[in-house]
Amino acid sequence: MDLENQKRVKEFTEQYGAENIVVLLGAAEGEASGLAAETVTNGDPTYAGPLTGVSLGLKVFHVCEPEVKEEFDPNIYEDQVSMMEMVLDVDDIVSEMTSIREQYCKF
Amino acid sequence: MMVHTPDMVLHNGTTQTTERIVNPDSEYLKELPNHLRTYEQALSYYPNQVYIGNKTPDDLTALPQPWYDKECDCAARYGKFGQIMPQEEFILLMQVCDVFDLVKLDKNFVAQHKGSLASNEIIDEGILSRVKDGIAPEEVARLVNEDHAEPLYHNNELVGCAARAHDIDVNLSAHVMHENIVSKASSVLALLHVVKSAGIQKEDVEYVIDCAEEACGDMNQRGGGNFAKSTAEIAGFVNATGSDTRSFCAGPAHAIVEAASLVAAGAYKTVVVTAGGCTAKLGMNGKDHVKKGLPILEDMIAGFSVVITQDNGTDPAINLGILGRHTVGTGSAPQAVISSLVTDPLDRAGLKVTDIGKFSPEMQNPDITKPAGAGDVPLSNYKMIAALAVKRGDIEKADLAKFTVEHGLTGWAPTQGHIPSGVPYLGFAREDILSGKISRAMIIGKGSLFLGRMTNLFDGVSFVVEANGGTEPEAAGVSEEEVKGMIAKAMKEFAATLLAQAE
Numbered sequence: 001m002d003l004e005n006q007k008r009v010k011e012f013t014e015q016y017g018a019e020n021i022v023v024l025l026g027a028a029e030g031e032a033s034g035l036a037a038e039t040v041t042n043g044d045p046t047y048a049g050p051l052t053g054v055s056l057g058l059k060v061f062h063v064c065e066p067e068v069k070e071e072f073d074p075n076i077y078e079d080q081v082s083m084m085e086m087v088l089d090v091d092d093i094v095s096e097m098t099s100i101r102e103q104y105c106k107f
Numbered sequence: 108m109m110v111h112t113p114d115m116v117l118h119n120g121t122t123q124t125t126e127r128i129v130n131p132d133s134e135y136l137k138e139l140p141n142h143l144r145t146y147e148q149a150l151s152y153y154p155n156q157v158y159i160g161n162k163t164p165d166d167l168t169a170l171p172q173p174w175y176d177k178e179c180d181c182a183a184r185y186g187k188f189g190q191i192m193p194q195e196e197f198i199l200l201m202q203v204c205d206v207f208d209l210v211k212l213d214k215n216f217v218a219q220h221k222g223s224l225a226s227n228e229i230i231d232e233g234i235l236s237r238v239k240d241g242i243a244p245e246e247v248a249r250l251v252n253e254d255h256a257e258p259l260y261h262n263n264e265l266v267g268c269a270a271r272a273h274d275i276d277v278n279l280s281a282h283v284m285h286e287n288i289v290s291k292a293s294s295v296l297a298l299l300h301v302v303k304s305a306g307i308q309k310e311d312v313e314y315v316i317d318c319a320e321e322a323c324g325d326m327n328q329r330g331g332g333n334f335a336k337s338t339a340e341i342a343g344f345v346n347a348t349g350s351d352t353r354s355f356c357a358g359p360a361h362a363i364v365e366a367a368s369l370v371a372a373g374a375y376k377t378v379v380v381t382a383g384g385c386t387a388k389l390g391m392n393g394k395d396h397v398k399k400g401l402p403i404l405e406d407m408i409a410g411f412s413v414v415i416t417q418d419n420g421t422d423p424a425i426n427l428g429i430l431g432r433h434t435v436g437t438g439s440a441p442q443a444v445i446s447s448l449v450t451d452p453l454d455r456a457g458l459k460v461t462d463i464g465k466f467s468p469e470m471q472n473p474d475i476t477k478p479a480g481a482g483d484v485p486l487s488n489y490k491m492i493a494a495l496a497v498k499r500g501d502i503e504k505a506d507l508a509k510f511t512v513e514h515g516l517t518g519w520a521p522t523q524g525h526i527p528s529g530v531p532y533l534g535f536a537r538e539d540i541l542s543g544k545i546s547r548a549m550i551i552g553k554g555s556l557f558l559g560r561m562t563n564l565f566d567g568v569s570f571v572v573e574a575n576g577g578t579e580p581e582a583a584g585v586s587e588e589e590v591k592g593m594i595a596k597a598m599k600e601f602a603a604t605l606l607a608q609a610e
Binding site: 028029031032079080081082083084086087 | 438440441442443445480482487490491493494495497498504507
């Protein structure tokens with residue numbers, strides 16, 4: 001996750017409390033989604049950004065996960081996400097995200 | 108055109124210059140020199156041979172990936188779309204392109220390599236007459252050590268420098284001057300090639316649009332410009348003026364739409380769109396390449412030029428009626444972006460996605476991007492276009508993978524930002540359309556405007572190149588008979604519509 005985004009996630013968490021934050025990802029594949037999810041839960045695995053060694057344990061989802069899709073107005077989802085849903089390996093993304101949440105999510 | 112610049116990877120690529128500041132003793136910096144390619148290796152790299160036109164994108168598609176470990180059976184330095192210039196000639200060309208006496212070269216280096224620049228088949232007397240003799244090596248070292256000059260190395264030896272153009276103005280610092288002169292010199296080389304391959308005279312060019320990603324100016328006008336005119340001067344386009352167009356990686360597509368519009372409007376008969384390469388991006392993904400035991404594949408400065416001129420009745424034409432544009436209101440969801448660039452313009456023209464023979468979005472070489480975790484960029488774009496085609500009913504979902512092969516291309520362009528952005532296919536597109544292999548190609552440029560911190564917006568523009576309808580060159584208007592015929596045809600069609608409605 002780029003350093004500027006890590007900084008913003010950290011600042012929002014300090015401002016609103018970790019229990020009130022949900023991070024929503026739109027990464028293009030499983031590995032990248034997993035890395036970003038790990039960054040906002042366990043800390044930056046690349047040891048480069050402000051979240052290095054900071055375990056926020058935030059709730060984190062990918063926009064193509066079923067529980068997120070349910071939250072959307074179906075027409076808007078169709079308009080904005082359905083094309084990428086067709087292109088992405090959603091099963092791989094769901095399995096990466098679930099694994100990270102099970103290990104590190106605190107909420 | 109391309110230039111093999113291994114020493115600039117070490118000294119000017121931002122991945123390396125940043126690492127040198129943050130972590131000067133890093134393993135990466137120690138290991139990096141062992142991963143640099145020789146000039147011969149760069150010549151025999153398949154994607155480079157595609158870039159200069161000796162191999163085709165189809166050859167690359169047929170070749171199993173990765174490619175860095177395969178030697179191309181063609182290792183020529185010249186191709187129909189340009190050349191792969193060695194670093195030593197390019198350093199001399201930088202000196203040629205500097206008109207403020209900032210590029211100072213060791214006189215021994217000049218003497219040693221002037222002959223090879225002279226034997227370069229695209230370099231003419233006008234260029235050669237600008238080569239200066241150079242200065243004493245001690246003076247070069249002094250400028251670097253005591254006067255903030257940006258060093259120029261060849262084979263790890265100091266052979267010259269780019270001096271700062273102002274004592275305190277950061278916009279004219281040695282670093283910026285070096286970067287801008289590299290951009291200018293590579294653009295000049297592309298200009299020299301393009302007039303030759305297009306078979307026009309330098310004097311024919313009336314306007315030049317530069318669409319690279321650098322900015323030139325001083326502290327009172329940081330991006331004042333004008334690269335275009337400065338390159339036209341060195342290339343000898345005496346009848347040309349010009350200006351710069353910027354939009355990150357979308358710049359080239361914007362510039363070509365502008366050029367085509369200028370020609371269509373009759374403002375200028377012949378416009379050349381041009382861009383040089385970027386030193387900052389050399390070795391950009393070097394850490395991943397070194398970690399995975401690959402050679403440094405981002406060791407090429409690249410540039411391109413495109414001639415856009417009046418309809419000659421045979422060459423493919425840019426259809427200004429089918430322009431895709433990402434607008435302020437489009438939004439940044441990938442679906443919205445691809446719709447605005449691909450399907451919206453096709454809808455307006457009454458075409459299906461499958462009516463476009465080949466799409467050319469960002470043609471980054473996957474050999475470079477995949478080991479760096481960025482995936483196969485062209486393929487991702489094709490999957491998105493295919494998914495939209497499925498949603499519209501233009502193709503079946505089962506044909507999604509087939510679409511990416513039939514309407515897609517395999518990427519071959521170096522990751523120099525604006526360089527891979529759609530345009531590298533134009534040379535091949537011209538051939539594919541002239542040979543009848545395809546009748547239309549869509550070129551798509553996309554740009555990340557947020558990098559400039561002025562807007563969070565994304566950018567994109569697309570245009571369609573299509574087979575020439577056979578219009579007579581310089582057609583002197585339309586005859587009275589033709590006008591009568593057209594009116595009669597329109598009235599017949601109108602009457603038919605009325606009848607159909609009445610029924």
